[in-house]
Amino acid sequence: MTGSLITLAVIVVLAIFVFSLYNGLVGARNAVRNAWSQIDVQLKRRHDLIPNLIETVKGYMQHERQTLEAVTAARTAAMSATGPAEAGKSEGMLTAALKSLFAVSEAYPDLKANQNFLSLQEELTSTENKVAFSRQAYNDATMLYNNKVEMVPTNIIASMFNFEKSEFFEIEVPEERAVPKVDFTT
């Protein structure tokens, strides 16, 4: 009688333990998914802003057709990308294209005085930051989740219920590897 009671207790405790591990994994995976959707929102916003930017800039930058076309092409590629790895690559191209557009705009004083352009520039800068920060949040969530998937004892549960490791989201831009220059003179 007592023997079977003890066995029962052990089974119950074990089951609770397994359930909590499983729930922890599900929670971590959902955090990753949620963080991904946050990135998606920001990326979409960036894609939506670009036609406005092109429209504003077009009149001023007649001689920069190539730069503008590069931005449009990068946007199209980024919008059709699927999955973190591919999206990271095409978003990197878009970032680079936008950067060169803003660099070129330095040579057009009329454009730089345009209120519409200035507010679009602030919007795009901020969206860029939002992409970076949501990426930061996504990668933190991914690391926590992957740690759970790989570490003892959750890795046993993870392999039993097919929890797969999540990909990190990296934006591939060569210049990002270099240490950026920051201006603190103001």
Place this chain on the structure above:
Amino acid sequence: MWELIRANQRRSAMLVIIMAALLFVVGYAAAEITVGPGAGPIGLLIAFAIWTTLSLVGFFQGKTLFMQVAGAHKISKEDHPRLFNIVEEMKIAAQLPAMPDIYIIDDPSPNAFATGRKPEVSAVAVTTGLLAKLNRDELQGVIAHELGHIKNRDVLFMTMIGVMLGAIVLIAELTTRFLFYGGMRRRTSNGGGQAQIFIVLIGLVLIILAPILARIIYLAVSRKREYLADASAAIYTRYPEGLAGALEKISGSKEKMKRTDKVTAPMYIINPLQKLSATGLFATHPPIDKRIKILRGIGNGAGFAQYDEMYRSVSGSNSSIIPASALAEQPAVAPPSPTTGTGAVPLAAAAMVAAAGISAPATAPEADTKINRSRDATNAIWRSRNYRFISCPCGATLKIPPDYTKADVFCLRCKRLHRVASA
């Protein structure tokens, strides 16, 4: 992150209990002294009533009441797009469930604070002086610090502890006044035994010491929370230099806040009442140079572990400022370096390029000057008060008050006539 909040809540609960105990002891002692022996339980009830009233006021009116006291105006995105964007960026980095309300205080002294009892309902306020003095990265550091307060639930906690401190001080003050103006006379006629005098004496000592003790507890907690918010800001921005630079500028400014008082002072990023030299047991905030030193020391590899390490080396003590359990859970964040390979590491570099790579070269030289920033800040105040803006071809911008009734207005510079309705 979650572990840190949990550890915070455990420790906070302890402190709340200690403060509550202190409050009830003071209430008991006050009644014993003023009314007479045996009145303790009534005092207990009165103390409880005072505490409940103050808490309810603080809890339900906290946000708006506080903003009114500070003279803050709520703004929308159109009023100051950059500030709004920065708050939204930090909201994403801090993973807050909702966007905080944003307020601007018309004050040349640079400062900021956060309020709101839970992350779902919160608000941040900045002064126009802050908007004028800081560049984008620095402003981002300050906002990150404030959202750190919200995320760590400091506001709720400090309000609760603050309310109890207020109740203790109130009861102690009432009791001493009562003793001065009437209590003495009545009690001398009462006679009473030695034991009663003894109890009264103990009560008296308690009444005198309790407010001081409560204040020391409150301030110690307040300072700890500031360090925590600094550490959180470093993690959200992955760029501690922003906040460090901001603290340097804020502490270096000569202007004084116009509307502050003892109640609201601890809520600001830098205590508006406190002189720079005031440190130690009776300071609401840790010394600024120490905060800057810690932030600068951790470089760009911003994590709780690095912050804790720098805290210990700067203060020369062995005690940690961050709970050990949080140190274990927070993912390791390495400083960005050109050679870093795969993994979650190059985040900081990306965030910095995003902030510096596009904004700095493109907008910094012309648009992001101090004069433009301070113009933006005051314009935000006007816009939030429903002023209409008319830009005149001569370059001037007319700001029309909402109660302006005439149909036309002359430009003050070039005397050109403008129709108000078209604005």
